Amino acid sequence: xxxxxxxxxxxxxxxxxxxxxxxxxxxxxxxxxxxxxxxxxxxxxxxxxxxxxxxxxxxxxxxxxxxxxxxxxxxxxxxxxxxxxxxxxxxxxxxxxxxxxxxxxxxxxxxxxxxxxxxxxxxxxxxxxxxxxxxxxxxxxxxxxxxxxxxxxxxxxxxxxxxxxxxxxxxxxxxxxxxxxxxxxxxxxxxxxxxxxxxxxxxxxxxxxxxxxxxxxxxxxxxxxxxxxxxxxxxxxxxxxxxxxxxxxxxxxxxxxxxxxxxxxxxxxxxxxxxxxxxxxxxxxxxxxxxxxxxxxxxxxxxxxxxxxxxxxxxxxxxxxxxxxxxxxx
Ligand SMILES: [Cu+2]
Numbered sequence: 001x002x003x004x005x006x007x008x009x010x011x012x013x014x015x016x017x018x019x020x021x022x023x024x025x026x027x028x029x030x031x032x033x034x035x036x037x038x039x040x041x042x043x044x045x046x047x048x049x050x051x052x053x054x055x056x057x058x059x060x061x062x063x064x065x066x067x068x069x070x071x072x073x074x075x076x077x078x079x080x081x082x083x084x085x086x087x088x089x090x091x092x093x094x095x096x097x098x099x100x101x102x103x104x105x106x107x108x109x110x111x112x113x114x115x116x117x118x119x120x121x122x123x124x125x126x127x128x129x130x131x132x133x134x135x136x137x138x139x140x141x142x143x144x145x146x147x148x149x150x151x152x153x154x155x156x157x158x159x160x161x162x163x164x165x166x167x168x169x170x171x172x173x174x175x176x177x178x179x180x181x182x183x184x185x186x187x188x189x190x191x192x193x194x195x196x197x198x199x200x201x202x203x204x205x206x207x208x209x210x211x212x213x214x215x216x217x218x219x220x221x222x223x224x225x226x227x228x229x230x231x232x233x234x235x236x237x238x239x240x241x242x243x244x245x246x247x248x249x250x251x252x253x254x255x256x257x258x259x260x261x262x263x264x265x266x267x268x269x270x271x272x273x274x275x276x277x278x279x280x281x282x283x284x285x286x287x288x289x290x291x292x293x294x295x296x297x298x299x300x301x302x303x304x305x306x307x308x309x310x311x312x313x314x315x316x317x318x319x320x321x322x323x324x325x326x327x328x329x330x
Contacts, residue, residue, distance in 0.1 A: 022170060026170060032169075032170060035173055038102055112186075113152050125159040129267075131160075131269070142270075144276045147217075148223075153187050155186065161179060172187045191216065238325055242322040245320070248315050257269065272326060
């Protein structure tokens with residue numbers, strides 16, 4: 001009865017793991033699919049071996065148990081040639097069955113695609129946010145990674161400070177971003193949608209808050225997004241309050257944050273911050289949440305590099321108005 005309860009409870013808990021935007025067990029692209037296939041192959045082989053051993057073990061326990069009236073130790077057997085060959089050959093074959101697809105898939109996933117065949121994206125991990133550069137498109141953005149569906153994305157990954165790990169579970173396995181080193185791999189999303197990304201390497205106080213989103217759109221929409229993104233850099237603030245916000249931004253924020261190509265690169269590029277899925281990767285993108293972030297960034301994401309600017313309430317309102325207005329048309 002207890003066992004049954006345990007099984008039911010575990011099933012219920014695990015059924016919560018089926019989020020197609022965040023699960024390696026619900027693959028959404030070819031890389032994730034081949035990795036999932038490898039997982040299934042090795043788990044099936046392991047389970048097969050486990051059950052065969054269990055059955056033989058149980059059979060031997062029962063068949064050769066000590067019976068009433070039996071005295072002394074049983075006949076001792078050693079050096080069975082046939083058995084020894086059998087239990088050497090079977091694991092060897094099983095390892096080959098696992099090794100051949102594992103090695104060939106590994107090589108296929110490590111292939112580097114040139115820009116004719118794949119969209120090139122440079123990923124830079126920062127404490128605690130992600131920078132994305134599209135060198136061939138002249139676009140630098142952060143936190144929301146736009147990609148076209150059905151196309152390979154070739155990543156070049158590095159870090160600006162400590163080791164992070166770039167992970168989009170539903171699109172494929174993770175890859176470390178190391179300071180001073182460049183790693184590369186490719187991923188692809190088959191269906192349009194928003195996939196969740198995580199940092200998978202403990203990198204400081206707000207490691208668990210270092211989230212990002214992958215926004216996969218059709219190739220047409222992606223083309224439109226790139227054009228809009230470039231146009232958005234020139235857009236003027238829509239209201240007087242936003243204009244005030246822009247002035248504050250250009251005095252206090254531009255040393256670290258860029259809009260378009262104007263500004264520093266210590267903090268996230270904010271060209272389309274008003275259109276992003278989240279603020280700082282974790283807060284809902286709403287004016288009150290943006291204000292909460294601006295009033296005290298350290299309270300939201302401890303240890304991040306943005307200082308508390310001690311803004312007056314009026315300045316916060318103006319900045320919120322300006323920043324929420326930074327969008328690319330969709
Ligand atoms: Cu990290």
